[in-house]
Amino acid sequence: MESLHIDLGSRSYPILIGTDLLSDATLLKKHVTDKVMIVSNETVAPLYLRKVIDALGNTPNEHIVLPDGESYKNLDTINDIFEGLLENGFDRGCTLIALGGGVIGDMTGFAAASYQRGVNFIQIPTTLLAQVDSSVGGKTGVNHKLGKNMIGAFHQPVAVIADMSTLDTLPERELIAGLAEVIKYGFIVDEAFFSWLENAMPALLKRDPAAIAYAVKRSCEIKAEIVAADEHERGQRALLNFGHTFGHAIEAANGYGNWLHGEAIGAGMAVALDMSKRSKLISTDTVSRGLALIQAVGLPIEPPASMSKELFLKFMQRDKKVSEGQLRLILLNAIGSAFVSSDFKEQDLHDTLENCTQN
Amino acid sequence: MESLHIDLGSRSYPILIGTDLLSDATLLKKHVTDKVMIVSNETVAPLYLRKVIDALGNTPNEHIVLPDGESYKNLDTINDIFEGLLENGFDRGCTLIALGGGVIGDMTGFAAASYQRGVNFIQIPTTLLAQVDSSVGGKTGVNHKLGKNMIGAFHQPVAVIADMSTLDTLPERELIAGLAEVIKYGFIVDEAFFSWLENAMPALLKRDPAAIAYAVKRSCEIKAEIVAADEHERGQRALLNFGHTFGHAIEAANGYGNWLHGEAIGAGMAVALDMSKRSKLISTDTVSRGLALIQAVGLPIEPPASMSKELFLKFMQRDKKVSEGQLRLILLNAIGSAFVSSDFKEQDLHDTLENCTQN
Numbered sequence: 001m002e003s004l005h006i007d008l009g010s011r012s013y014p015i016l017i018g019t020d021l022l023s024d025a026t027l028l029k030k031h032v033t034d035k036v037m038i039v040s041n042e043t044v045a046p047l048y049l050r051k052v053i054d055a056l057g058n059t060p061n062e063h064i065v066l067p068d069g070e071s072y073k074n075l076d077t078i079n080d081i082f083e084g085l086l087e088n089g090f091d092r093g094c095t096l097i098a099l100g101g102g103v104i105g106d107m108t109g110f111a112a113a114s115y116q117r118g119v120n121f122i123q124i125p126t127t128l129l130a131q132v133d134s135s136v137g138g139k140t141g142v143n144h145k146l147g148k149n150m151i152g153a154f155h156q157p158v159a160v161i162a163d164m165s166t167l168d169t170l171p172e173r174e175l176i177a178g179l180a181e182v183i184k185y186g187f188i189v190d191e192a193f194f195s196w197l198e199n200a201m202p203a204l205l206k207r208d209p210a211a212i213a214y215a216v217k218r219s220c221e222i223k224a225e226i227v228a229a230d231e232h233e234r235g236q237r238a239l240l241n242f243g244h245t246f247g248h249a250i251e252a253a254n255g256y257g258n259w260l261h262g263e264a265i266g267a268g269m270a271v272a273l274d275m276s277k278r279s280k281l282i283s284t285d286t287v288s289r290g291l292a293l294i295q296a297v298g299l300p301i302e303p304p305a306s307m308s309k310e311l312f313l314k315f316m317q318r319d320k321k322v323s324e325g326q327l328r329l330i331l332l333n334a335i336g337s338a339f340v341s342s343d344f345k346e347q348d349l350h351d352t353l354e355n356c357t358q359n
Numbered sequence: 360m361e362s363l364h365i366d367l368g369s370r371s372y373p374i375l376i377g378t379d380l381l382s383d384a385t386l387l388k389k390h391v392t393d394k395v396m397i398v399s400n401e402t403v404a405p406l407y408l409r410k411v412i413d414a415l416g417n418t419p420n421e422h423i424v425l426p427d428g429e430s431y432k433n434l435d436t437i438n439d440i441f442e443g444l445l446e447n448g449f450d451r452g453c454t455l456i457a458l459g460g461g462v463i464g465d466m467t468g469f470a471a472a473s474y475q476r477g478v479n480f481i482q483i484p485t486t487l488l489a490q491v492d493s494s495v496g497g498k499t500g501v502n503h504k505l506g507k508n509m510i511g512a513f514h515q516p517v518a519v520i521a522d523m524s525t526l527d528t529l530p531e532r533e534l535i536a537g538l539a540e541v542i543k544y545g546f547i548v549d550e551a552f553f554s555w556l557e558n559a560m561p562a563l564l565k566r567d568p569a570a571i572a573y574a575v576k577r578s579c580e581i582k583a584e585i586v587a588a589d590e591h592e593r594g595q596r597a598l599l600n601f602g603h604t605f606g607h608a609i610e611a612a613n614g615y616g617n618w619l620h621g622e623a624i625g626a627g628m629a630v631a632l633d634m635s636k637r638s639k640l641i642s643t644d645t646v647s648r649g650l651a652l653i654q655a656v657g658l659p660i661e662p663p664a665s666m667s668k669e670l671f672l673k674f675m676q677r678d679k680k681v682s683e684g685q686l687r688l689i690l691l692n693a694i695g696s697a698f699v700s701s702d703f704k705e706q707d708l709h710d711t712l713e714n715c716t717q718n
Contacts, residue, residue: 075434079503086505089676114473117500117511118591141476144438146445152476153512232477317448 002217006136006224011156015136015220017213021163022051022124029057031122031159032095036061037085039108040099041068044126047169052099052124062088066104070261073103073142075151081111095120095158101127101174102134102261106152109140113155123157126166128178128212129262132185132219135160137227137240147318148248154232162220164213176298177262179204180243180269182215183293185222187269188239191336193218194293201296238340242330243269249315250303259304266299271356276332278348279341286335308359309350361576365495365583370515374495374579376572380522381410381483388416390481390518391454395420396444398467399458400427403485406528411458411483421447425463429620432462432501434510440470454479454517460486460533461493461620465511468499472514482516485525487537487571488621491544491578494519496586496599506677507607513591521579523572535657536621538563539602539628541574542652544581546628547598550695552577553652560655597699601689602628608674609662618663625658630715635691637707638700645694667718668709 001018021027036059040049045065053061064084066077085094098108098121105123112121123135141152167175182204186194196218197204203211223240230237247268251259273290276282294301303312316327328342329349360377380386395418399408404424412420423443425436444453457467457480464482471480484490500511526534541563545553555577556563562570582599589596606627610618632649635641650660662671675686687701688708 075438079434082503082510083505086503086509086677114500114510114512116509117498117513139476141473144441144445146442150445150475151441151473153473154476318445 002213004217004220004224006156007228008138008156011138013157013159015160015162015224017131017162017164017217017220019164019209019213021161022048022055022165025055025057027161028052028055028122029059032056032059032097033093033120034060035090035094036097037081037088037090037094038063038097038099039066039081039104039111040064041066041104043068044100044104048099048124048126048166052097062090066107068103070103070143073107074144075142077107078111078114078142081107082115085111085115090115090119092116092119095122097122097124098157099124099126100130101125102130105130105134106140106149107142109138109155109157110142110152113140113153118155120158121155123160124166125160125162127170127174128167128216129174129181130178131162131167131216132178133181133223135162136220136223137237148252162216164209164216167207167212173260174262175205175207177260179215179297180262180265180294180299182219183297184240184242184265184269185219186293187290187332187335188242188330188338189222189226189336190218191334193222194335198293198296201293205298235340238328239330239338242332242338243272245316245327245329246271246303246312249312250307252315252318253307253311254304259300263300266294266297267301267303267356270294270301271303271352272330273332274355275329275344275348275352278352279331279344281331281333286332289335290332303356305358307357309353309357312353312357361572363576363579363583365515366587367497367515370497372516372518374519374521374583376490376521376523376576376579378523378568378572380520381407381414381524384414384416386520387411387414387481388418391415391418391456392452392479393419394449394453395456396440396447396449396453397422397456397458398425398440398463398470399423400425400463402427403459403463407458407483407485407525411456421449425466427462429462429502432466433503434501436466437470437473437501440466441474444470444474449474449478451475451478454481456481456483457516458483458485459489460484461489464489464493465499465508466501468497468514468516469501469511472499472512477514479517480514482519483525484519484521486529486533487526487575488533488540489537490521490526490575491537492540492582494521495579495582496596507611521575523568523575526566526571532619533621534564534566536619536625538574538656539621539624539653539658541578542656543599543601543624543628544578545652546649546691546694547601547689547697548581548585548695549577550693552581553694557652557655560652564657594699597687598689598697601691601697602631604675604686604688605630605662605671608671609666611674611677612666612670613663618659622659625653625656626660626662626715629653629660630662630711631689632691633714634688634703634707634711637711638690638703640690640692645691648694649691662715664717666716668712668716671712671716
């Protein structure tokens with residue numbers, strides 16, 4: 001087992017990465033309080049809920065099994081979690097466990113942030129996406145019908161337990177979507193990791209345990225460094241949104257759930273590469289190298305046919321990276337070197353969006 | 360105008376206390392950002408919304424007018440605020456203004472805490488209760504049908520503007536309910552303030568501006584000192600709940616809104632005095648002195664006839680002051696000296712509850 005320490009002062013916590021961690025009867029108990037509520041969904045609960053309950057031993061626990069899917073990531077579902085907590089007499093000293101992917105983690109974290117003004121929670125991410133992205137950084141929240149992740153809180157877990165064994169049951173399409181965030185870390189700050197990924201991609205796609213564990217660890221390390229420097233997303237943390245401003249617009253216009261988040265980010269990174277080239281920041285060769293890795297993962301490099309420049313612009317305006325009315329884009333100077341740009345040329349953006357859409 | 364500095368490090372803020380502050384065109388503008396959403400209710404908006412809009416001058420602003428009452432303090436109303444913010448394209452750099460009493464302050468604060476994971480907000484409390492209690496301390500939140508204030512966040516305002524002039528329109532019953540929290544501060548930590556209140560009560564009930572301003576300022580000072588020492592309510596801050604464990608049970612059993620919060624706290628403090636006497640902490644004379652001031656305000660000193668010992672116990676168990684299964688009570692050693700007790704005698708509590716109820 002590898003352990004990564006996320007240094008956030010009094011809110012520091014460990015990320016534990018390894019195989020068969022859920023079968024370790026001592027590990028989970030170290031991090032829980034007197035009473036535990038496990039929050040999972042209909043897909044993950046049949047696979048792993050029993051293991052977690054067994055690992056809790058004689059620690060009193062209850063569980064809530066939610067329907068699966070981004071469409072349930074809303075305030076109504078959060079209210080269901082509150083109801084379960086109140087009906088079972090959970091007090092401020094309780095611990096919530098998020099057992100599932102990013103949606104379960106985001107919702108459980110926000111419920112933990114808001115229940116009695118804040119209780120402990122533990123992340124047990126069971127998807128690659130959740131392991132490399134949402135389990136680090138303390139962002140929690142739900143969607144509003146008018147915008148994704150518009151409601152939420154910064155709330156750090158007390159521990160993250162990333163059990164590689166849970167990836168054995170992950171559908172292929174979700175593995176690929178998770179790899180979108182992994183390659184993103186290479187794009188934004190680490191050319192060496194990008195190179196490693198170019199070589200290791202076949203092994204990652206075959207779920208080679210050692211390769212996956214390294215990819216998860218390096219991804220969490222990079223995210224942790226960026227988050228530690230900017231916990232509340234005032235500056236550098238925005239780099240993590242590489243491909244996301246375009247990707248969120250695709251998800252919002254296309255209807256959440258038709259494309260997976262990682263798929264939209266794949267296409268979003270491709271659009272960001274084009275925008276970086278038009279801004280005269282990177283060469284055609286760099287664009288080709290970037291697109292090749294996105295494609296090697298099996299991700300789309302073009303938005304869905306239904307997207308238009310107008311749809312992009314409409315939904316990008318709503319994106320929360322719009323800071324005080326000013327749209328900011330994450331662009332590349334090179335593979336491994338991203339920055340936040342708010343003085344790009346409008347015309348370049350329009351050309352980029354026209355180039356990548358068919359309408 | 361008097362100014363009180365609430366020292367919470369990077370989350371410090373001023374409380375400004377005075378008359379006609381809403382007519383000061385420079386004051387409000389000092390604390391807002393580029394775009395402002397005013398949240399008020401149907402009772403307060405017709406009286407003061409225009410003044411606030413005028414004071415904002417050319418700062419772009421919108422407003423949401425909610426129905427009035429504790430029964431609307433729930434997640435559905437919070438969602439309405441989010442909808443208003445999203446429909447009007449409010450981004451992370453916006454400022455919310457809470458214009459109203461405690462319910463508006465709690466809801467606006469929680470909406471500000473959760474909108475895009477946290478935006479600025481300003482409190483303009485227009486009731487005595489909100490000025491002396493909810494505007495200090497950063498507690499925000501809403502009720503769940505299974506419990507009061509069970510959902511929320513700690514989120515500090517960037518400024519509190521307590522305009523004494525807004526009390527001119529406050530109904531008598533709400534003035535009295537607000538004074539319940541004022542005398543509570545005397546009970547828990549300040550015998551001198553308690554004595555001052557005994558003498559000043561006739562003037563306060565006649566809304567003498569100087570007397571009210573002093574009462575508000577001293578109340579905020581006391582609360583601020585306690586909150587600064589214990590921002591997240593781990594210890595000493597529990598003293599602020601004197602009378603509240605009993606009072607909340609009255610409110611919950613009686614149906615929120617039938618009795619005002621301050622009325623329930625009045626009776627709750629009377630019950631706490633009796634419990635302190637049964638615990639051999641204070642004399643009969645001290646109880647009499649305490650009850651006399653509660654009565655001088657015009658507050659009830661007995662729970663409603665519908666309350667029973669069983670109802671008290673049922674709802675007190677749910678109270679969030681139940682810490683890890685252990686009920687804690689705030690008791691008095693003397694007027695001006697409260698403490699948190701978790702080792703009181705069960706029998707004393709049962710006798711107290713039997714004595715104060717008719718069923």
